[in-house]
Each structure stands twice: as structure tokens, then as C-alpha cells.
Amino acid sequence: MKTGRRSRYPLRVCWAARGASYEGQLMVEPVSDPGGGPSPLLAILRVDEERPAPDEGPVYRLTPQEARILALVAAGRTTSVIDRTVGLSADGVNYHLVRMGRRLDVPNRTALVAKAYVLGVLSPTAWPPEPSP
Template identity: 55%
Template sequence: MSIESDEGTDLRQQMAVWRNRFLRLLDRSPAPTAISRPDGSLLIANPSFSALWGLTPGQIRDRNLVDLLVSTDEDSLRKLSEGLRYGRRFRYPIPVEWDTEGLTRTGQLTVEPVSDEFLTPTLLMTFLHVTDRAHDMERELAHALSPQEGRILALVASGATSALIARSVGLTPDGVNYHLSRLCRLLRVPNRTALVAKAYVLGLLPPASWPPDSRESR
């Protein structure tokens, strides 16, 4: 095997390692975040983003931002379109609306073009900040959690299993799973990963505790 082949293999392995690290960080991010092509086709979305439609990241992949979100400001879209055409690397705030579970939600989508230097933007990094009253109601409802549920939520965020949580809070694993199912219904998320992400968004978990320390679950 040639030296060039060995170097190429090492480089691919390093790229795979960094890609996996990036995806793990994206999944843990409390901010609804997605990466799309310039035409809006989604490549990656984290649990916080996909949970706003009651979906998982896998279910929302390949959907288009244009189909999910409706801009309420044509001037913002015009600025983004011009920025992409001329290669301007700014952050573009766009007020948006979307429908989910019979509700019309509102927020601000921040779009940041990403590419190698001097090249036309090849990706769009997008962040969605929810601003509607339904979000405030979720926050108020979430803060009514019992102390027991608060402890369970913190342990889930640390990466603890149901068995470890049960030993820590004095419940059976089935009892822990009951509370987790209730929390998922309350916050309208499909799974534990999305539950933790939304808990950070709503302020149920302190920002200083993010990212979770996996040593706590050992």
C-alpha cells in the first residue's frame, strides 16, 4: 500500500470522527437548528428543530424549508436571495409562520450562508427562534413540573438510563418510563433526545449544565 493511500485513509477517518462529533453536538443543542442546501432542501435537522412539527430528525430530512415555513416579510426574502446570488456572507433574519397540531406558530428564522472562501454558498445554516404565545404557554406549563419530574429530567439530560434514574429517585424503571412518557406528551416531543433539547429551550434545564456531562450517568 502506498504512502499516499495511507494518508488518504487517515484523512477520511479523521473527517468521519469530526463529522460524528459535530452531529452529536448538533443533537444536544437546545436551539432549533438545521442545515439545508441553498434551495432550502434539508440535509440535517436537530431534535429541537424537528420537534416543532412533532417529527423526528429522520422524518423531517429532505423536506424543504419553503414547504415548512411561510415568510411574513417579502423584503427579508429578497435580501436573502440577493445575498445568495452575490455571495454575501451575512446573517439574514426572516419572520416566519408555520402550522402544527392545529396551531399557527410564529418565529424568526436566521439564515447564515456557509461555504469555502470565495465560493458561492453551498449550505445554509438556519436557526429558528419561536416567538408566539403558544411557546409562552408551553413554558408556563412546563414550569409546573413536580420536583420528582425535575430530577428525572435532569438525570435524562446527563445521559442516565431508566434503571439508573430509578435507583436515584426511588422508583421502578416502569415508573420512570411513565414520567418520561408524560413529559414527552406535556412538551409535545417524540422521544428523550427531543425532550432534553426542548427542556433547555424552555429554561427547565440551566444553560450552564449544557452540554451534558456523560460522566454523571456512570
């Protein structure tokens, strides 16, 4: 880049994140000529092959009540339907949802369900949703 050439600069990279290792290509290319200062760069990372993390099971165990509530939320049920189904008040259902959300560090129900699937807490092969064995 010091010579003024505008071209791509491919680099082979490898890294580890969350117990998995990855390899890929990092492509760096200047995106404009600001006129004398350092050029802004565009970096594109292409992963060659993902190696899944070893199966360690769920991050935490669900109580039977939490498992029922999480499965109903994943099935799209409202708080009022859930509270009638599990025999709690709406505040009781929300208490369990907030508690699970804090343990998984998620901001809302959608993220709670998504993270539960990613972590293996909910079975990806069952409908209606149910906890993994």
C-alpha cells in the same frame, strides 16, 4: 425566467415565527432546464439577524419528581440508575418520561432533553444538569 435567462433572483423578506421576527434574503434560482415545462427552483433563505422571543419562562412547570428525572436523563443516566436514585420502579420512571414527552410533543428522550433546554426548562449553564430556577 420567462426570457430564458438562468440567473439568481434575490428577494428581501421578513417573517414572524413563534413570537420572534426575522429578516433575511431569499435567493431563488432555476436548477435545470426540463425542456419546455416549468423549471424546478432552488430556494435559499439566509437570516440576517435573529431576534429572540421575549423570555416567557418554561412552557410548563415541572413537579419536583419530574425535575429530578429530567435532570438525570439529561446527564445520560439509564432507567435503572434513575429508578434507584429517585425511588421509583422502572415503570414509574418511564411513566414520567412518557408524560413529559407527550406534553412537549417529542418522540424520545433525546428530543425531550433538547426541547427542555430550548424552552428553558433545564439550565444551560449547570453541570450536572438541573432545572432552571
